[in-house]
Amino acid sequence: AQTVTQSQPEMSVQEAETVTLSCTYDTSESDYYLFWYKQPPSRQMILVIRQEAYKQQNATENRFSVNFQKAAKSFSLKISDSQLGDAAMYFCAYYTSGTYKYIFGTGTRLKVLA
Amino acid sequence: KAGVTQTPRYLIKTRGQQVTLSCSPISGHRSVSWYQQTPGQGLQFLFEYFSETQRNKGNFPGRFSGRQFSNSRSEMNVSTLELGDSALYLCASSWGQGSYTFGSGTRLTVV
Numbered sequence: 001a002q003t004v005t006q007s008q009p010e011m012s013v014q015e016a017e018t019v020t021l022s023c024t025y026d027t028s029e030s031d032y033y034l035f036w037y038k039q040p041p042s043r044q045m046i047l048v049i050r051q052e053a054y055k056q057q058n059a060t061e062n063r064f065s066v067n068f069q070k071a072a073k074s075f076s077l078k079i080s081d082s083q084l085g086d087a088a089m090y091f092c093a094y095y096t097s098g099t100y101k102y103i104f105g106t107g108t109r110l111k112v113l114a
Numbered sequence: 115k116a117g118v119t120q121t122p123r124y125l126i127k128t129r130g131q132q133v134t135l136s137c138s139p140i141s142g143h144r145s146v147s148w149y150q151q152t153p154g155q156g157l158q159f160l161f162e163y164f165s166e167t168q169r170n171k172g173n174f175p176g177r178f179s180g181r182q183f184s185n186s187r188s189e190m191n192v193s194t195l196e197l198g199d200s201a202l203y204l205c206a207s208s209w210g211q212g213s214y215t216f217g218s219g220t221r222l223t224v225v
Contacts, residue, residue: 033212043202045216091157095212100170101147102214104157 002027004094006105013082014113020067021077021108023092029053032096034068034075039107040088048090051075079110087112116140118217120205126223132193135220139186139207146188147214148180151202160203163188195224 003026013019025034036048051059051068058066063083067076079086092105119138127133139146148160159172163182180190186207192199200223206214 035213037216042218043204043221044218045204045206047213047215050213097212100145100162100164101159101172102149102157103159106156 002029002094002096002103004092004103004105006092006108008108009106010109010111012111012113013079015082015084017082018078018080019082019110021079021090021092021110023075023077023105025073025075025092025094025103027073027094027096029096032094034066035093035095035102036064036066036075036077037091037093037104038086038088039091045091049077082112084112084114086110118205118207118215120203120217120220122220123218124221124223126225127195129195129197129224131195132191133195133222134189134191135203135205135222137188137190137205137207137217139188139205140215143207143209143215144186145208145214146182146186147206147208148188148190149204149206150174151204151219152200157204160190192222197224200224 005024032053034051037045038048049061063080065078089107091107093102121136145164147162151157161171161180166182177193182188202219204219206216208214
């Protein structure tokens with residue numbers, strides 16, 4: 001069975017600094033997708049970034065980038081130039097075609113210090 | 115473009131009652147999924163519908179059911195509510211494969 005692990009329950013970062021959130025997963029599939037979602041206090045899960053497993057190039061969205069290591073089954077999120085609005089719960093999620101469901105990690109609470 | 119709309123936003127019910135939650139997906143999205151979020155269990159998949167057909171179901175008792183209408187709107191129903199059903203219920207929609215957009219959820223409290 002597929003699993004997703006986020007080993008950092010909480011992280012802190014100074015405003016304007018860089019922080020990396022870790023995620024590892026376990027799967028026997030070769031074709032899948034990985035996501036990072038952000039959940040602020042408003043409760044809505046917001047898609048931050050998406051990575052297709054068949055793509056070797058790491059995905060980037062503005063200040064957000066990932067380090068995707070397929071062999072190591074690692075998918076970390078780097079947030080550059082952290083802003084107060086980045087403070088939220090961040091969830092790593094795994095998806096494979098045919099299951100039609102996400103498997104989420106337990107989340108990392110990110111605090112941004114002014 | 116309107117997002118995923120969930121109603122109601124908050125709900126308080128008594129043990130033993132039943133509840134129906136509603137989800138309107140983004141226009142054009144035919145896949146709708148439901149998740150339960152609790153502090154203890156995290157985010158757990160309930161079920162997914164595509165064009166009115168349930169394609170997958172999570173490990174929840176039969177008290178949890180859902181359906182999807184021809185306009186892609188979806189409802190989930192929980193019968194004989196238990197205290198442990200208190201949770202944030204999130205709905206998400208997609209055109210069909212991954213990259214789901216989530217609603218703001220319905221916070222259900224069972225007393």
